[in-house]
Amino acid sequence: MSDDHGDSANWLRTGIGASTPDAITIRGRDLARELMGTVTFTEHAFLLAAGRLPTPGETKLFDAVLVALADHGLTPTVLAARLTYLGAPESIQGAIAAGLLGGGSVFLGVVEDTARFLHAILDGLGADPGDDALQAAATEAVAEAVAAGRRIPGLGHPVHKVEDPRTPRLYALAAEGGLAGPHLDLLRHVAAAHAKATGKALPVNGAGAAGAALADLGFPPALVRGFAILARAAGIVGHLAEEMAHPMAMALYRDVEDRAVYVTGESPRRP
Amino acid sequence: MSDDHGDSANWLRTGIGASTPDAITIRGRDLARELMGTVTFTEHAFLLAAGRLPTPGETKLFDAVLVALADHGLTPTVLAARLTYLGAPESIQGAIAAGLLGGGSVFLGVVEDTARFLHAILDGLGADPGDDALQAAATEAVAEAVAAGRRIPGLGHPVHKVEDPRTPRLYALAAEGGLAGPHLDLLRHVAAAHAKATGKALPVNGAGAAGAALADLGFPPALVRGFAILARAAGIVGHLAEEMAHPMAMALYRDVEDRAVYVTGESPRRP
Amino acid sequence: MSDDHGDSANWLRTGIGASTPDAITIRGRDLARELMGTVTFTEHAFLLAAGRLPTPGETKLFDAVLVALADHGLTPTVLAARLTYLGAPESIQGAIAAGLLGGGSVFLGVVEDTARFLHAILDGLGADPGDDALQAAATEAVAEAVAAGRRIPGLGHPVHKVEDPRTPRLYALAAEGGLAGPHLDLLRHVAAAHAKATGKALPVNGAGAAGAALADLGFPPALVRGFAILARAAGIVGHLAEEMAHPMAMALYRDVEDRAVYVTGESPRRP
């Protein structure tokens, strides 16, 4: 047994999990004896992805991120899951998957987009940039985005127009744990620079703050949306529990059918 | 604001989440002020589905169940997720969803099947059946299943042939927390009755014990597979993290292509 | 190159497709030279699944089945696809997949359930049973299902209460092509026996007739739902085309949000 992934001839390797007749090993730890009853599911999810257990401070911040992203009501994602459950109640995995598939660029993708945006700026700075360097970099990146007419990820929210209540809480928890790293710091500078450049103050939204926090926890930007999806899975399971007890999907479908107008003109798109 | 879901005219109701410009409310609690930084993701998932927070003992057992089910290596589910990521790395939600879709009757479905099997037996007994009643009911249900040639869910494992290491750990944690309820108790009687009836001792497998534990935590059988899917999402995110750092999916595909034999005879199925 | 799938050591075999630098071969035919421009997509789908090309009569019936099942309006499946597209417009495969995931036991599963039900009855009869034998077997199977309180798949429709317009058309096309086989014949007897046994005439629904027609085309019951899913994919693509031009998903979400009542009472499920 080796500790590296090695060359291309050795592609069939994993450091995550293995089973023998007597034991299951996860990231080098005995699942039943060392992990079950000892670590929380949050710590376990961190271990699976990062290859090490989080510190107590990291766990608290990671928990807060997952709690922040799990649910906020009857979103399109939740409606898709409930409507899918209506057609295939014997396959709850399908309803959950259908709900998660809406986690794209428009909603949950913000988590990843923000992490990528901040990461790209930080890549251009040296290690451990000071606050002045972060501010200058934020000003420059915002100016470039504004000039190009690009939206800056992580800013603004259709409902929480002044402040997304999750954002200050995430910042406070990161500060408490000594975990406010360059991504979270830079995102605050980005919001300030954007307000200054455009005269329009947009709050840092919860998804953006979550993306920055996950990046400060050491996860690569390409992965962070995966945790938003994990969080959302818990929200969908909650909604499916409610759908089982108090169904709405059939009534929603009937309501749409009753109200819909059918337009039968033929498209004149081509002669 | 009312506290019931009411009649059919009032189908568009949810007790899970709501947003206002200032606050997000989850199950009647302020997300940012009462939940983030206070509850773990596990407690939050329980709250979302059950409508109440778990006790500390329930949390420990629920955490152990989720940890037990998250991952055990390069399963078909994980391979499907990695192969999907290879084709659509820009849509991590698709890779996670593809992995979860394998959570059907053959693998993760055991969690639900066991809960349903035990629940149906318990439904036929009065409230709070004694141990003798459980044993008698187990003997009868096993005899019926064996006579009909039906597999009993929750027993046996292709790798852990003598004992699934997760099972005694889940029983011990349930006992510690005073949470070993009728489903867990009955499952033990079912395994004993099966060994007696067939002369072949099959261990209670981890998925079966998890299903019984989730049912003893108060979740309906139709929902319990949802938590197995949630747990598995964490495992898949871990594997995608590894796939990003040390890819294997392309090499697996090439390996299959290189080794595959093409059979070009026409099917003679119909004249 | 061999023409059988061989023993367990030779599991990595396929008779479907292969590529070389110069050619792609599908089921033993050159894709570019023999199939493209020569066969329709319907014939190609038949070839892929059955391993042979259909006759002209089979093609006509198979086309009619796929056309019958593709779409019938703003179904839950279509709504799930549109809501998923709203969140992830960059991943149209996710929206299509989300729509297809609703093709379970409640809606499209009827295609498979009917084929399985008929197949099981026919399995108990000898080869080429006469009409009297089919009628007797239908009467017996219906009596058994009615006595056990089981629904008979393929009968009844919530909208088309007297006759599903697709059914007589499928029967007429099968008859024209000389393809009305034992599954279609038996299904008609099943409907008659059900009316006689219960005094309540339920029409054979389009999904049931489609399932019987696919079984008479030689496809195994376990596969027939796959064709219903293929057909539905075309309907979903149509709806996504409309969603791009005339979006409704965001307005549907806002409408649900505006009308929804939030119920914040805590669940008293457990003390």
Add this chain to the structure above:
Amino acid sequence: MSDDHGDSANWLRTGIGASTPDAITIRGRDLARELMGTVTFTEHAFLLAAGRLPTPGETKLFDAVLVALADHGLTPTVLAARLTYLGAPESIQGAIAAGLLGGGSVFLGVVEDTARFLHAILDGLGADPGDDALQAAATEAVAEAVAAGRRIPGLGHPVHKVEDPRTPRLYALAAEGGLAGPHLDLLRHVAAAHAKATGKALPVNGAGAAGAALADLGFPPALVRGFAILARAAGIVGHLAEEMAHPMAMALYRDVEDRAVYVTGESPRRP
């Protein structure tokens, strides 16, 4: 009944399908009386998406595109579908969906990327640009992409290094039907310009030619990948038919498990 989608108050409208007790209407046509038995599934799919029936020449080209894209062997997509079927054989829709979810940027996305790339160039030209204008625009767009180090979509193939056999066939069929429009023409100029600019001749691949053909058939670039997904669904159903008769997924899983090396070193990523 109106023939337009109207203002924002009238968002709940569709021109695709509707049902009454007696009839199902698709795009203004009676499904049972006008479409089933009259149009092929390919024509129906075109009608659903475009709102009108295709001409015979369009049908032939559209069929060829769908046939070209349906399958080419044991791709990652097919392996994901088979592995998912292994875990959830009772939910064939899940296996199909899992397979389709790999239709992202790396493989099937080329269809859409090519259509978008060509569409953007054509947008900058007037209506009905002559061949010289197309050539000049191709040269310019290629120069820009090469200078920026961007891959040009639709060129090159890992297996068909000299010529993708599907490409000349699609061009020939388009020419026969008088349907070789500006996208197909431009793509040929793009390939030539790329060979000239880089000294390296890359063939137009089948996915790229398919994307250009679909755009010349009048479909918007954002939709064309949907047809690639539809085509692929037929390929996946074929592979699932084979998986039912000659399973390989379990053996593939066992083979991976047997050969995999477990790497248990702890990640040193963070101190």
